[in-house]
Amino acid sequence: DQQVKQNSPSLSVQEGRISILNCDYTNSMFDYFLWYKKYPAEGPTFLISISSIKDKNEDGRFTVFLNKSAKHLSLHIVPSQPGDSAVYFCAAADSWGGGGSYIPTFGRGTSLIVHP
Amino acid sequence: SQTIHQWPATLVQPVGSPLSLECTVEGTSNPNLYWYRQAAGRGLQLLFYSVGIGQISSEVPQNLSASRPQDRQFILSSKKLLLSDSGFYLCAWSAGTGPREQYFGPGTRLTVT
Numbered sequence: 001d002q003q004v005k006q007n008s009p010s011l012s013v014q015e016g017r018i019s020i021l022n023c024d025y026t027n028s029m030f031d032y033f034l035w036y037k038k039y040p041a042e043g044p045t046f047l048i049s050i051s052s053i054k055d056k057n058e059d060g061r062f063t064v065f066l067n068k069s070a071k072h073l074s075l076h077i078v079p080s081q082p083g084d085s086a087v088y089f090c091a092a093a094d095s096w097g098g099g100g101s102y103i104p105t106f107g108r109g110t111s112l113i114v115h116p
Numbered sequence: 117s118q119t120i121h122q123w124p125a126t127l128v129q130p131v132g133s134p135l136s137l138e139c140t141v142e143g144t145s146n147p148n149l150y151w152y153r154q155a156a157g158r159g160l161q162l163l164f165y166s167v168g169i170g171q172i173s174s175e176v177p178q179n180l181s182a183s184r185p186q187d188r189q190f191i192l193s194s195k196k197l198l199l200s201d202s203g204f205y206l207c208a209w210s211a212g213t214g215p216r217e218q219y220f221g222p223g224t225r226l227t228v229t
Contacts, residue, residue, distance in 0.1 A: 032215035043122075043206050043220030044160070051215060089160065095215035102148055102210060103175075104218065108159035 003027045004092050006107035013114050019077040021110050023090030026071060030092040034104065035064060035075045038087045047088075048075070080114045087111050118143035122207045122221030129228055135180075135194040137224050139207030142188065147209040149190040150218065151182055154204040166190060167212070202228045 005024045013019045021035075031052040036044035050057040050064045050073070057064050063076045077084055088111075093104040122139045129135060141147055151163040162175045164182035172182050179198050183191045190207055207221040 034217055036220075041204075041223065041225065043208070043223050046217040046219065049215075049217060093215065102216070103162060103165060106160040106162075 001026075002107075003030075004090055004105045004107040006088075006090055006110045008110050009108070010111040010113070013080045013112065015082055015114055015116050016079045019075075019080045019084065019112055019114065021075040021077075021088050021090075021112065023073045023075075023092075023107055024071060025073075025092045025105075027092070027094070027105070028071070029094040030105075032093045032095040032104075033064070033066060033073050034091045034093075035062075036089040036091065036106075037084075038089060038109070044089055077112075080112075082114050082116050085112055085114050118209075118219065120207065120209055120219055120221040122224060124224060125222065126225045127227070129197050129226065131199055131228055132196045135192070135197050135201070135226070137192040137205055137207075137226075139190040139192075139221055140188055141190075141209045144188070144209065144211070146187060146212050148212055149184060150208040150210075151190065151192050152206040152208065152220075154206060154223075160206070164192070197228045199228050202226055 003026050034049040035047040037047045038044040048059050048062050048064050050066050055066050066073045087109040089109045090107040091104040119142045149166045152160045166172050166184045180194050205224045208218040210216050210218045
């Protein structure tokens with residue numbers, strides 16, 4: 001049973017336009033959410049995060065929105081650039097639970113292709 | 117600054133052979149350490165995590181084992197590899213408390229033939 005779902009396996013966007021990547025979760029104990037970017041044959045790199053006490057966090061071209069009532073978050077990339085082409089993973093965690101263990105749950109990823 | 121090393125980068129091993137992948141972290145103390153496997157179209161599957169030396173938790177039953185002999189060293193092993201062990205293996209670390217991000221190593225591409 002997937003607790004974190006990225007229902008779009010791929011997304012194609014024109015350079016300069018907005019990319020919107022979506023993520024849904026089911027576990028109401030999750031209170032910290034992260035996005036990672038992964039290029040082929042490399043490890044994921046942390047992109048941006050958001051705590052459940054916020055509904056928006058912005059870092060340059062990247063903005064993450066959190067809708068707790070809908071258990072939904074999204075990553076907006078504006079403007080999209082060809083170098084943004086990668087697989088994006090959404091992750092969620094119960095940051096204070098598990099007796100000290102911190103085990104984020106990852107979605108299966110969305111492959112973003114930005115066309116020049 | 118913190119860095120994470122993982123080796124080898126690629127590995128081709130026959131079925132039934134042993135495996136040892138090593139991961140080390142520099143620039144931090146008492147990190148949480150993780151081993152993940154990425155199979156095609158399956159996202160990141162957590163295999164093991166460790167909150168301290170000698171403390172290993174396994175998320176899924178499998179043919180693999182992990183050990184943490186030192187604070188910043190994490191080893192993934194197998195006595196006999198199966199074809200299904202092929203995949204991209206990632207080591208990661210995170211700080212020890214509170215909400216935080218993970219930092220991943222470059223990964224090891226394992227092909228079992």
